[in-house]
Amino acid sequence: MKVKDYSYETFPRYTMEIEGALELKGNKENLRCRMYDIEYQPGCIIRFLFPNTILDEERKYPLVVHVQGSGWYHQDMSDHIFDFMPIVKAGFAYAIVQYHGAPDKKYPTQVNDVLKAIEFLKENYQNYPIDFKNVFLSGDSSGGHIALLVAxxxxxxxxxxxxxxGITNFMTFNDWYSKYDWYEKENLSDFLGSLDEELLIEVSPMTYLKENMKLPPFLILHGDKDHVVPITQSIELYEKLKEYHYEVTFGRVHDADHGRSIFYNEDVYHTIITFLKKHKQD
Structure with a gap:
């Protein structure tokens, strides 16, 4: 056959009968998830998860900038790739941000790293299938804490x-059950360098939540059997956002621990995707 410069649409489909073959339907609307890493500053990457379809390579997708949790230590950047795939397949890109970890780098390095990543995305989004008028900020655990400080x-x-x-208030962290006493656990001292009360207040996102701020809608999700970060941390943020009349949705995930398989389930995916679709700009 003569070679031609075929597009997907013009390439001829083989339609002759194949005896004994299964006839399976293809789905032209199906999205796959592909991964792409870029170093946005020395020693730190952004791990992109992009929706991908052969039919629409020029499409731009709403972006979720996600801060990967790690107890403020060096992050496992592969930890949430499979957890986020259902959201990516629903048509949303992810930019998972790596920060310099404790104890080598202490606060506010992690916050500043996320700010640098956001600036990198602002300056370079044209090079990626990103709709930069639709950017969401996300984070889990210590990454949720850093994301809230940024927000x-x-x-x-x-x-x-x-x-x-995510962690919201170190001054009330020990008010509910946890496997850890955070004033004795090394994570916090490795992250901060000390457990000075003024510093603990400074790094508590609740410190910065005031009335009449220009805040976007919030979605807060927390397992009610979280043995690391007490669910009361999220409840405190939720109730204060409601008190100040900000738009907020809180989801208690029954029987879920600190993330993991019970947490990342169909109800959680539906809730996140619904939130993203509701608030993205058309």
Whole structure:
């Protein structure tokens, strides 16, 4: 056959009968998830998860900037790739942000790293299938903590904030059950360098939540059997956002621990995708 410069649509489909073959339907609307890493500063990457379809290579997708949790230590950047795939397949890109970990680098390095990643995305989004008028900020655990500090201290126009079992107030951290006493656990001292009360207040996102701020909608999700970060951390943030009349949705995930398989399930995916679709700009 003569070679031609075929497009997908013009390439001839083989339609002759194949005896004994199974006839399986293809889905032209199906999205796959592909991964792409870029170093946005020395020693730190952004791990992109992009929807991909052969039919629409020029499409731009709403972006979720996600801060990967790690107890503030060096992050496992592969930890949530499969957890986020259902959301990517629903048509949303992810930019998972790596920060410099404790104890080598201490606060506020992690916050500043996320700010640098956001600036990198602002300057380079044209090079990727990103719709930059639709950017959400997300984070889980310590990453949720850092994301909340960014959201509440900086004037970025996110379409929404997704807090997945993040730390909100170190002054009330030990008020509910946890496997850890955080004043004895090394994570916090490795992250901060000390447990000075003024510093603990400074790094608590609740410190920065005030009335009449220009805040986007919030989605907060937390398992009610979380043995690491007490669910009361998320309840405190939720109730204060409601008190100040901000738009917020809280989801208690029954029987879920600190993330993991019970947490990342169909109900959670449906809730996140519904939130993203509701608040993205058409």
């Amino acid at each position: 509440l201290q900086n004037n970025y126009s996110f379409k929404g904030i997704i807090d997945l079992y």
